[in-house]
Amino acid sequence: MNKQAKGMSDRTSDVILAAICVIVLLIVAYPLYYVVIASFSNPYDVYAGKTFLLPSGFTLDGYKAVFADPKIMPGFFNSVKYTVVGTIFSVVMLYVTAYPLAQKDLPGRKFLSLFFVFTMYFGGGMIPTYLIVKQTGLIGNMWSLFLPGGVAVGNMIIVRNYFQNSIPHDLVEAAGIDGASKFRTFISVVIPLSMPILAVQAVFAMVAYWNDWFTAMIYLGGKGQPLPLVLRGILIKSAASTEQAGMIEGGFAELNKLTEMIKFSSMIVAALPMLIAYPFVQKYFEKGFMAGAVKG
């Protein structure tokens, strides 16, 4: 009888827990869903409150305008370029730093670790860093987005711990006995065995570069703006450019409508690539975090 009662209570609590999860799910998902349907709707219907559940006055004009926009598409491709180059750069930096520091017999290892870790806690601040970036001639150059970041130390520690704790030592040692140098072992044993962490780190770097606009704003000096910075003009300043008004039939009224539509569709275009990417490495997230919390 006792068993019976317990079963009931378990089922009840299952329902309660699931219900809470559904509520949380809706709170998180609904704003995103709302932006999606708004992007397919007539903006006047959106602002009249006719699009709570489904699009109203279905239209693809917002997306057409985004793809025809003289600033958004170049911004999109700038972001793609920065993301690809930046991700490769960041992952390479992580690996070439983490692997030597994972060698327990490396003379000076402790000092080198401290050398990197110190920069996690203390830095020169915005202006001195800006002045050095300027002095090294990077202002207005794509590399100003990558080089000053150097090594992402927190992530580097995660990768280092992964090398130390999750790569089977017999394999590393076997390679050494076969006469492979440490570098050779790195290339042919350690890298292939660290794909999960590589994938997670690549996605983290990708997301960071795709979403970054602050570095671009202060270092690029207005040239080669990435997508989020272009969106700033649209979303935050809400500036409809008057030069466009002349080009559009219907003049200002039509332009206003378009400006509002572009807000929604451009957000979708900017957010979608990363929202598609992260579920692929989601199963490795927990592993990645725990590797960082366990001292090697």
Added chain:
Amino acid sequence: MSKNASPGRTAAPDVSQGGRIPAAGPAALSRPSRAKPLGRRLADNWQMYALLAIPVVLTVVYKYIPMYGIQIAFRDFDPNLGFLESQWVGLKWFARFFNAPTCFRMIKNTVLISLFSLLWSFPIPIILSLIINQVRFHRFKRVVQTVLYAPHFISTMIICGMIRIFLSPTGGLLNLLLGTQIDFLTQSSAFRTIYIASGIWQDAGWGCIIYLATLANVDPGLYEAAKVDGASVFQRILHIDLPELLPMAILNLIMAAGGLMNVGFEKVWLLQTDLNKATSDVIAVYVYQQGIEQAKYSYSTAVGLFNTAVNIILLLVVNKIASKASDVEFV
């Protein structure tokens, strides 16, 4: 934390341990070279130093030299003269900051925003992960996690664009739902709530990962035993899961307390309007405006340094507490 793995410092202590050569132990790699002289070991590792060359150079140039450049906070920086030659002015810039009319307001806003952020956003991931962890339909659990992580991957720019659209007085989602026409972003009383609530919406799910990973380590036998004893799900959460999370939670709390003066620039700047400045004026935005927009390099550096100094003191105090409160180390 393997206890026998502190090699690299002393010679050959671990061969003696248990009489077994630790072939599969973490120290195995390093053992053979231990006896060699330093010069030889350096030469053996030349490839490793070569790999480190670029990261070290970048870190020196873009991290350590700027630290050295902090001294312009005490100088009247002249780009033609450089860090060292510019005239020494002592604490002039600090004095100017403390005499600035908005100085107190900025310090207060910075502290209050992060303090309230911490108080609200700290417990929510813990509660969420306790709930998600007990969900038994695995597919559903996976869907919940995927959706909850999603906002973390969206740019601050888009988040702030969404906030502005949703809070717009004409046809914004929130006003439509409430049937009002309030311009929330011009109300300084609403700023912190907007900032913190949107922060929770974006990152509470992401904050669950570390706790879910911790809960994954709970011995299933404990749940079985509790079930046999007739414990309900809520009793299991209270007596098994919560104690398991506590050390990690305390550590997170302590670490967050160490970054109390670290209010991010981006979101505040994007949500700031002329009318909500009474609560949205923070040090980070001021540093940017004075330094980058107005090119007052020395003054801006001084303000930034003040902020960093307060943070470092907090961090040191908090680290002291952390090392006493927990065994977990992050570095």
